Amino acid sequence: xxxxxxxxxxxxxxxxAQWFTDVCKKAELIDYSSIRGVFIYRxxxxxxxxxxxxxxxxxxxxxxxxxxxxxxxxxxxxxxxxKDHVEGFAPECAWVTTGGSEKLEERYAIRPTSETLFCxxxxxxxxxxxxxxxxxxxxxxxxxxxKSSRPFLRHREFLWQEGHTIHAxxxxxxxxxxxxxxxxxxxxxxxxxxxxxxxxxxEKEKFNGAEATYTxxxxxHDRKALQAGTSHYFGDGFxxxxxxxxxxxxxxxxxxxxxxxxxxxxxxxxxxxxHGDDNGLVLPPKxxxxxxxxxxxxxxxGGVLEAADELLGTLSAAGIRTxxxxxxxxxxxxxAEYEMKGVPVRIELGPRDLEAGQCVLVSRVTREKKIVKLxxxxxxxxxxxxxxxxxxxxxxxxxxxxxxxxxxxxxEMKEIASTKGGFVKTMWCxxxxxxxxxxxxxxMSSRCMPFVQEEISDVCPICGKPAKHMxxxxxxY
Amino acid sequence: xxxxxxxxxxxxxxxxAQWFTDVCKKAELIDYSSIRGVFIYRxxxxxxxxxxxxxxxxxxxxxxxxxxxxxxxxxxxxxxxxKDHVEGFAPECAWVTTGGSEKLEERYAIRPTSETLFCxxxxxxxxxxxxxxxxxxxxxxxxxxxKSSRPFLRHREFLWQEGHTIHAxxxxxxxxxxxxxxxxxxxxxxxxxxxxxxxxxxEKEKFNGAEATYTxxxxxHDRKALQAGTSHYFGDGFxxxxxxxxxxxxxxxxxxxxxxxxxxxxxxxxxxxxHGDDNGLVLPPKxxxxxxxxxxxxxxxGGVLEAADELLGTLSAAGIRTxxxxxxxxxxxxxAEYEMKGVPVRIELGPRDLEAGQCVLVSRVTREKKIVKLxxxxxxxxxxxxxxxxxxxxxxxxxxxxxxxxxxxxxEMKEIASTKGGFVKTMWCxxxxxxxxxxxxxxMSSRCMPFVQEEISDVCPICGKPAKHMxxxxxxY
Numbered sequence: 001x002x003x004x005x006x007x008x009x010x011x012x013x014x015x016x017a018q019w020f021t022d023v024c025k026k027a028e029l030i031d032y033s034s035i036r037g038v039f040i041y042r043x044x045x046x047x048x049x050x051x052x053x054x055x056x057x058x059x060x061x062x063x064x065x066x067x068x069x070x071x072x073x074x075x076x077x078x079x080x081x082x083k084d085h086v087e088g089f090a091p092e093c094a095w096v097t098t099g100g101s102e103k104l105e106e107r108y109a110i111r112p113t114s115e116t117l118f119c120x121x122x123x124x125x126x127x128x129x130x131x132x133x134x135x136x137x138x139x140x141x142x143x144x145x146x147k148s149s150r151p152f153l154r155h156r157e158f159l160w161q162e163g164h165t166i167h168a169x170x171x172x173x174x175x176x177x178x179x180x181x182x183x184x185x186x187x188x189x190x191x192x193x194x195x196x197x198x199x200x201x202x203e204k205e206k207f208n209g210a211e212a213t214y215t216x217x218x219x220x221h222d223r224k225a226l227q228a229g230t231s232h233y234f235g236d237g238f239x240x241x242x243x244x245x246x247x248x249x250x251x252x253x254x255x256x257x258x259x260x261x262x263x264x265x266x267x268x269x270x271x272x273x274x275h276g277d278d279n280g281l282v283l284p285p286k287x288x289x290x291x292x293x294x295x296x297x298x299x300x301x302g303g304v305l306e307a308a309d310e311l312l313g314t315l316s317a318a319g320i321r322t323x324x325x326x327x328x329x330x331x332x333x334x335x336a337e338y339e340m341k342g343v344p345v346r347i348e349l350g351p352r353d354l355e356a357g358q359c360v361l362v363s364r365v366t367r368e369k370k371i372v373k374l375x376x377x378x379x380x381x382x383x384x385x386x387x388x389x390x391x392x393x394x395x396x397x398x399x400x401x402x403x404x405x406x407x408x409x410x411x412e413m414k415e416i417a418s419t420k421g422g423f424v425k426t427m428w429c430x431x432x433x434x435x436x437x438x439x440x441x442x443x444m445s446s447r448c449m450p451f452v453q454e455e456i457s458d459v460c461p462i463c464g465k466p467a468k469h470m471x472x473x474x475x476x477y
Numbered sequence: 478x479x480x481x482x483x484x485x486x487x488x489x490x491x492x493x494a495q496w497f498t499d500v501c502k503k504a505e506l507i508d509y510s511s512i513r514g515v516f517i518y519r520x521x522x523x524x525x526x527x528x529x530x531x532x533x534x535x536x537x538x539x540x541x542x543x544x545x546x547x548x549x550x551x552x553x554x555x556x557x558x559x560k561d562h563v564e565g566f567a568p569e570c571a572w573v574t575t576g577g578s579e580k581l582e583e584r585y586a587i588r589p590t591s592e593t594l595f596c597x598x599x600x601x602x603x604x605x606x607x608x609x610x611x612x613x614x615x616x617x618x619x620x621x622x623x624k625s626s627r628p629f630l631r632h633r634e635f636l637w638q639e640g641h642t643i644h645a646x647x648x649x650x651x652x653x654x655x656x657x658x659x660x661x662x663x664x665x666x667x668x669x670x671x672x673x674x675x676x677x678x679x680e681k682e683k684f685n686g687a688e689a690t691y692t693x694x695x696x697x698h699d700r701k702a703l704q705a706g707t708s709h710y711f712g713d714g715f716x717x718x719x720x721x722x723x724x725x726x727x728x729x730x731x732x733x734x735x736x737x738x739x740x741x742x743x744x745x746x747x748x749x750x751x752h753g754d755d756n757g758l759v760l761p762p763k764x765x766x767x768x769x770x771x772x773x774x775x776x777x778x779g780g781v782l783e784a785a786d787e788l789l790g791t792l793s794a795a796g797i798r799t800x801x802x803x804x805x806x807x808x809x810x811x812x813a814e815y816e817m818k819g820v821p822v823r824i825e826l827g828p829r830d831l832e833a834g835q836c837v838l839v840s841r842v843t844r845e846k847k848i849v850k851l852x853x854x855x856x857x858x859x860x861x862x863x864x865x866x867x868x869x870x871x872x873x874x875x876x877x878x879x880x881x882x883x884x885x886x887x888x889e890m891k892e893i894a895s896t897k898g899g900f901v902k903t904m905w906c907x908x909x910x911x912x913x914x915x916x917x918x919x920x921m922s923s924r925c926m927p928f929v930q931e932e933i934s935d936v937c938p939i940c941g942k943p944a945k946h947m948x949x950x951x952x953x954y
Binding site for chain 2: 031032033034035038039040041042043046047049050066067068069070071072073075078091092093094095096097098099100101107108110117120121124125130136140141143145146156157159327
């Protein structure tokens with residue numbers, strides 16, 4: 001089992017970008033459409049998203065969030081109400097200019113994000129402090145007409161969720177911004193087995209129109225960074241622009257404080273690049289569309305198919321997403337196929353196993369075979385899935401820890417960036433000038449100022465002025 | 478409890494259209510956006526849709542259907558590939574002409590429906606008969622730039638699902654078209670408590686590009702018809718146009734046979750107009766966001782709030798969607814509020830009830846009060862919800878039966894249409910000319926040729942020629 005089973009996938013070490021594209025295409029996650037940069041989410045790729053949605057949506061609801069659906073189209077005048085916001089998004093909007101046979105009086109943007117629509121709606125429905133907080137979310141697609149594209153990582157149209165909340169006080173809104181970042185962080189770690197670094201974005205990297213942007217940053221297998229989710233605090237700036245106000249307890253008109261937060265199908269790109277290997281996809285069990293696949297061996301022999309079907313029934317009844325592949329492809333073909341598709345647990349069942357009342361479990365991660373009693377199958381599969389989750393998390397954490405470097409001089413930073421990759425941890429004066437210099441000369445962007453700060457030194461390694469923050473740098477997707 | 482509790486809703490008898498709009502707005506189902514004909518789905522309205530989605534999606538999956546997500550945008554050249562299809566939809570498309578700062582070389586339509594996109598994708602991914610059938614579905618929004626609009630019934634943007642399947646043979650595809658119509662019909666009757674008439678659309682009324690369209694038609698409280706769901710059989714026409722083909726068992730290139738089928742948030746309009754009354758919304762229990770609301774009476778008295786909270790816990794744990802309203806609004810205000818919102822079961826709990834170990838259940842439909850033991854609460858609420866579902870279904874069925882008329886002359890048809898409303902059941906020769914005449918002179922459109930046919934007479938009442946089908950006519954939303 002040491003050899004590369006799936007020959008059609010480029011090796012990660014040879015060409016990571018090509019490996020990634022191969023996996024997306026050959027594991028049938030995605031297809032290209034006739035519009036450049038717009039992708040089709042195929043059943044297997046979409047099923048991963050459905051599992052992400054189901055689990056995250058339940059977490060949102062625990063936080064008192066309700067789902068809504070806002071319009072797809074934003075009148076240009078509405079988008080322009082908030083200056084920073086429109087500057088950030090207008091250049092990459094797709095514009096509708098004709099409705100039916102008539103030319104529209106005003107252009108409509110297909111939503112790149114919906115702060116403006118939520119604000120307009122909040123202004124309509126908010127009256128009294130009694131109605132606060134309002135915590136809304138929507139699952140939808142958005143369009144950003146960017147030049148370059150890549151499956152899951154950069155689509156002109158992508159699926160996401162966007163949460164928008166308004167609160168009576170700044171304190172409550174700030175706290176909720178952090179709460180939602182932590183919901184994302186816990187989800188990434190506990191469900192996707194992706195370790196995250198939690199922190200705050202610099203002024204340069206924050207969301208257009210936000211007062212503060214919090215982020216979770218993950219390290220991919222190739223040591224590049226992926227921004228996996230963000231949560232924004234807006235203060236009352238948008239509310240003022242959009243006349244969102246309420247009567248407070250003292251009967252005074254007041255503007256509420258806002259937040260917004262989102263994750264997208266980019267998370268699937270993160271899963272692929274965190275856990276995948278040269279045989280293809282490796283899926284964390286909690287979001288795998290197929291958690292266990294049963295492969296009958298010598299299926300023509302008496303009783304094997306029946307036993308496989310019974311096993312399928314037992315596992316399915318226990319809530320384990322199981323498939324039994326009874327197609328006439330060879331067992332070897334099937335092994336390779338489900339390896340490539342990243343199914344966490346393979347179950348082999350042949351006539352001799354059956355006689356002995358057992359079957360063979362194979363872990364997608366370690367490839368270890370384990371012979372287990374059929375009567376214990378649910379416990380055994382559950383246990384191996386837990387092991388897989390933990391192994392994936394530990395492996396990703398190790399990768400991050402081994403490739404997070406501390407630097408105290410700009411020379412060191414450049415050296416690490418050009419020879420090692422990964423996260424470079426330094427102090428920073430807080431000036432945009434130094435941030436731009438790191439981008440220009442070391443090719444790294446600021447990732448975040450982690451919530452957990454360390455005092456590496458007193459000075460900014462770029463300019464030598466007194467340091468204000470510890471910060472992470474990296475090359476990002 | 479006889480008097481009208483919610484004064485702000487127009488009476489149905491006074492102005493049914495205004496009653497409907499009042500309910501949509503005051504029950505907080507919907508809000509207007511700044512684009513005419515585009516509506517916002519508010520939390521309470523969207524929660525109904527989420528319940529519809531959850532139940533229908535599980536039914537689809539039982540039929541082997543997998544979810545996908547196709548692009549929002551359709552290049553004009555792709556939309557034009559099927560002549561009948563483009564003629565039907567192009568006049569009401571919204572067109573994107575600019576992406577970012579660049580004018581597009583070709584216009585893109587925002588999908589009004591996605592047959593063309595699915596066909597293009599099928600052509601890419603289909604190779605062998607072994608891959609058939611492919612049964613795909615997507616939940617999304619579509620845009621149809623129509624002139625008039627009405628909440629839930631006619632939006633320029635609305636939420637729906639569209640299923641698209643391809644099959645190796647015509648027989649299999651035809652059978653699946655009917656299977657999905659029956660899934661819709663059973664859902665309407667068993668979940669939404671809306672009786673349906675199943676049948677086939679005439680050539681005039683069928684979907685653009687389809688060989689046959691099947692429909693379920695419901696009668697609303699005002700006796701108008703609502704087309705609640707449709708299922709289309711395409712033959713291999715689209716497949717030929719889009720070069721969708723597969724190698725069959727004899728190694729011959731063949732075109733598959735297609736179906737598509739959809740329901741939309743129009744179903745919510747149907748629920749409102751089937752079950753609602755002068756106090757507002759009445760929701761079938763299976764899709765009600767709140768199935769039971771607990772209203773503590775004299776809540777300041779010792780133990781009431783604690784007992785209400787315990788009741789909430791008990792019902793929630795049993796899977797009954799329950800809310801406990803502990804706000805400082807009066808009990809009378811709360812009664813009216815949840816009546817208006819159509820919550821099926823109200824639970825009143827006061828100090829004296831508590832002493833007696835009981836509470837009061839009130840049905841939204843009959844308004845009957847029933848005193849029940851707290852220890853039996855789950856069984857009692859479950860039973861009353863079943864009663865409500867059945868009562869709603871029976872009431873709607875009675876309305877339909879009382880307002881379905883048989884006619885054998887054109888005079889009779891016109892008389893019924895102008896004085897009674899409802900469905901008019903006649904024979905029909907099958908000619909477009911007669912169908913148009915009924916529209917022009919009696920103001921009714923053909924609804925469907927029911928699967929269950931009766932032989933009312935031998936001749937078409939409009940032209941006197943031999944009759945081919947029994948058909949239903951009506952005034953439709």
